[in-house]
Amino acid sequence: MLKISKIPDGEPVSTLFTATVDGENAPAKAIRVSAYPYNYGWPGHQRPEEQSEDSAYIAFESDKPVTIRVKPGREFCEAVVRPLSKGIKPEREGGGLVFTLEHPGQYSLELDGHHNNLHIFFDAPREYAEDGVIYYGPGVHNTGVVRLYSGDTVVIDRDAVVVGGFFAVDAENVKITGKGVIDGRYENRTNDTLLLAVDVQTWGHIDHGAEGFMKFMKRTDLMTGNIKLYNCRNCVIEGVICVDSAAWAVSCYACSDLHIDGIKEVGQWKYNTDGIDLMNCRDVLVENCFLRNYDDCMVLKGIKGWDGEDLYNITMRNLVIWCDWGRALEIGAETCADEYHGILFEDCDVIHAVFSMLDIQNGDRAYVHDVTFDNIRCEFTKYQQQDVLQTDMTVPYPDPQPAYQPRLIFIHGYTGQWSKDGIPGKTSDILFRNIMVYPDTGMTAPEIDICGFSEGHGVERVTFDGIFMNGKRLTRGDIKWTVGHHVGELDFI
Template sequence: MRTIWIGLVVLLCASCASSSLKERLDSSLLQYDEVGAAVMPEAIATVQSPFFTHDFKRPTFPERIDSLAPGEDVIQAGIDRLASAGGGTLVLTKGDYLSGRIELKSHINLYFEDGAVITFKSEIEDFLPVVYTRNEGIELYSLGACIYANDAVNIAITGKGKLIGPGEGSIRERTMTHDVIENIVSSDTPIGDRIYDGKTAEFIFPPAMIAPINCKQVFIEGLTLERSAFWNVVPTFCEDVIIRGVQVYSKGIPRGDGIDIESSKNVLVEYCSLYTGDDCIAIKAGRGYDGLRAARPSENIVVRYCLAGEGHGGITLGSETAGMIKNLYVHDCAFDGTDVGIRFKTRRPRGGGGQHIVFENIRMNIGKSALRWDMLGSSTHVGAQASRDFAVEVNALTPKFSDVTIDNILIESTRDCIQVEGIPESRLENVTISNLHATGKRYLAIKDAKDFLIKDSEIYCDDCVIDSVNVTGLVQQNVNIITQ
């Protein structure tokens, strides 16, 4: 159904419209060069979240300091020596290091001098034996990560160095790409039997760049990451995590996500600059029945002062959300050139969703969709369930998003300002968008939603008609819609 909603909506022509809202937003929101790694301060400012309080602070380590000279496979031995002495800081001096997988231990700060570069090896055997990890929301035993930690406390990776992921070799040649992971790894198989070492199957699941799992007090700061084989920074089942001043360059790399928060609690991401082959920052919480079994949400998260320079999504929630996303606060960020700005992703066979989510003070220049709810997915990944006409009864894997607030948003350019695809049996609920100034080709397409409020906003659009299907409670208050 194509509808123009009137009442409290004012339809104007471009020549007679004022734009005081745009001027206010443009002067108050941070510019693209005022966020990201280049402007990171030394101090960590107090977090102001509407959902939780937590004292995020810089960690301390034993005063013991060791240093390494450049070489091949020297880093793990240095970490092990320092860990056996009770911890401290391991300094990588300037130069080139070649390494297989590195496992960080408790109370260790792996510090990079400016000019220290680790290039990771490219063969499967350089990442054996397999370790417990989570790949795209499924727990299993595989190659883990280039820098890995399990059940560690008080760990850090800091400095001005660079990590370069595996190049051409068996890791990239044998990465699983032929199907979605839930069709490969059965949720009925015990986790200890899910072994992918290059021998049990023809394929492997590739290593992320930095992926601590089951860790507490994780601090990552100042690094540059390039040429990842998979996701870049991925804290999983972790608590008390700070990621700041990280730069990720993975353009052209499929699944080259920048930062993925996986089922972790009390997380701060700030002043990061991301140029990626997939989502810049993603919040995830497990996939399908495996995620329901783990039942670990991603919760109490703040993302602030980050720059998404290139990628599929600036901030993406999902698509693996079985454990739920809760208490997420994103503010004072800028997206300059991503396909989508803010994206909510679920899939019928994957479960979960999210609630208590706030975005505010965001500037964006977007290629496709600025505000996007994508809850059905594509038939490539979920088959017939990607169609809203495919009848599905509510079940344990039915996802849901609700209680979302989006405020003070300047969309400088986009194709679709607001695009909503909910699920017929689980409609998107209780969304409020306010103080939005958007310039785009199309204003609003919305399916399967209820209680969706847009207020105190200005929309400049070529096509200002609203497409709506199965929507109740769509309200616009003091919205100026300006035909360009």
């Protein structure tokens, strides 16, 4: 059974590629993505569109392997399908390419580097009941911001685009599901809008209850992005494609018993468009997702105003990560909580990153411990561009850049720009196991950068149990190390 997502009338169709799935036309949706890692922070207005570029995606469901044929609209020399761990080798066929996808997942077809790529979203079939739910059928729905309440279920049809965002406050049993699109183009960030659900002027306490929090939202122009959940329980976010947010795309504050499964984030090129931010959450499973974001992708934060809750029992597995700015799989930098523990990143592919692949920044008071990165595959490409902080909006990105390689692992304790507690934390009992590095030919061994903050607030008991480069197990001497002060035992197996 093959079902290919259609593009509603009026929505942009890409001219970069034409594609078929098992011989059936698969329309490519046109999107904007970040063109290069050039970030101003916040200059008082949104990121200029000329810092983005054209890209596209196709989406479909099938219960069996599929054959993809793609004809690009340009000449090319090299073609690669990521994640590399899937072992997909595209073959030339006339002026195009053909390859087979054996299993559902998220893929990227890249020609002569990562620019102007084709994202491929292959889902297993699933039907959703339309009765008794908030259903968005085929077509474009201009909803704006929609509040959800306990027991609400949203279903977005595979051929639907919802131009709006969803949020819930102090709710339970909320579900946002379907294979359609949540499009954040309705929202515009300005100096008068609030990015985070906290009073950034005072970093004061936020009332987590629905009534008090709604008062807070009314007196602040709080942004929604694609999805936001505040103090919610037993909630599901599943399947949807999130595009063009003007803020953090999907963020959850002080939530518990949360399941995020199979969502795709793409077309996220504006300032601070983080992927999935879990703030002071517990008992969470995030799995089978694709995150391409212009800022940190999969992030666990502790935020002032919500910091009465610790972060624990959180598993993130089978994710495909493309980080256009910042850090790919991250704890921090804000760690306003007493503890982080029982954290597992497992079976993930980082296909592109800028600053670092696997990251712990302990910027506040938290004791971060018992964190595992297991079976993570990290790809390094010769086309990677250097991250540059922009200080003058009239100065273009300096291109070409020299060859650049992100850090593989970064662990730092510090107090700095993002620190809000004024109290340093500590980090210990961190395990990196079966970390696979796939660099392009000629690239050097990966870098590991570790530094504590002060006596009693350092980094201790970090274990590296298997770091492999193109299948070869690396020794301690193969790694490029940057080790600062207040770092305890580093066990390299």
